[in-house]
Amino acid sequence: MEPEFEMVTVDATNVDEHRFFCYKSKPKSEGYRRKRAWLDARFAEGLRLHQIYEGKRSVAFVETIPGEFAWRAVAASGYLFIHCLWVVGKGKGKGYAAHLLAACEAEARAEGRAGVAMATSSGVWLADKPVLVKCGYEVVAAAPPSFELLVKRFDDAPLPTFPADWKARAARYGSGLTILRTDQCPYIPDAVTLAQEAAAENGIPARVVTYESAAEVQAHAPSPYGVFNLVYDGQLLSYHYLLKKDFPSYLSALKKEVTG
Numbered sequence: 001m002e003p004e005f006e007m008v009t010v011d012a013t014n015v016d017e018h019r020f021f022c023y024k025s026k027p028k029s030e031g032y033r034r035k036r037a038w039l040d041a042r043f044a045e046g047l048r049l050h051q052i053y054e055g056k057r058s059v060a061f062v063e064t065i066p067g068e069f070a071w072r073a074v075a076a077s078g079y080l081f082i083h084c085l086w087v088v089g090k091g092k093g094k095g096y097a098a099h100l101l102a103a104c105e106a107e108a109r110a111e112g113r114a115g116v117a118m119a120t121s122s123g124v125w126l127a128d129k130p131v132l133v134k135c136g137y138e139v140v141a142a143a144p145p146s147f148e149l150l151v152k153r154f155d156d157a158p159l160p161t162f163p164a165d166w167k168a169r170a171a172r173y174g175s176g177l178t179i180l181r182t183d184q185c186p187y188i189p190d191a192v193t194l195a196q197e198a199a200a201e202n203g204i205p206a207r208v209v210t211y212e213s214a215a216e217v218q219a220h221a222p223s224p225y226g227v228f229n230l231v232y233d234g235q236l237l238s239y240h241y242l243l244k245k246d247f248p249s250y251l252s253a254l255k256k257e258v259t260g
Helices: 030-044 096-110 130-134 166-171 188-201 214-220 247-259
Strands: 006-010 048-054 057-066 080-087 115-121 138-143 147-153 177-181 206-210 228-232 235-238
Touching: 006 096, 030 188, 048 096, 057 096, 080 096, 096 115, 096 130, 130 147, 166 235, 177 188, 188 206, 188 228, 188 247, 235 247
Parallel strands: 080 115, 177 206
Antiparallel strands: 006 048, 048 057, 057 080, 115 147, 138 147, 177 228, 228 235
């Protein structure tokens, strides 16, 4: 039996009524405020959010944007691109991800797009690929450390691609710790603070670089998850936040990788 739910499309007309999914309960936090300001410009570029509600509680969402405006290091013009797909808590196991993907595909077809694409990861901060594969998506590209590009294509248009110059992208940031950030995710301010504190505790000079546009992310990000990355001495350290206690072990592993 299908669960009872409602799917709501969130755009510029109703975002303050429904808010966006992440940090919904913390509208005064820095992450929420920065994401909300970021959304104003993105809605004009075609960004939408589809949220699933069980009663008054939102349990799943997907964030989409035309591929040419994707805030990921990917070339996906002509496709609808999924930034985030997330099902939480008691919403899991009810087929909501498939419903959200179907909404994305309907949106893409209505706009005359070639298909739908998403970058996935077997790590954290991005969905893994099994649910997309189950819904008919195919892996068309891979990138280190654990990223894959999945696509459902409607016609014979050229496939989206990842860049091939990851090492060169990271090397441009030079010595010390470079924290690359955007406002696409409301968790990023906390991740930046953790990285700065960890660097200070380990005597490592750190700087923050903010990407202000999708074009910057696509051209310069050192991992497919372009909206947050940590680069240490010209090498990708992490694309997700690191707890301060984990920071030394990541540095050690990276140094072994470089010298080994």
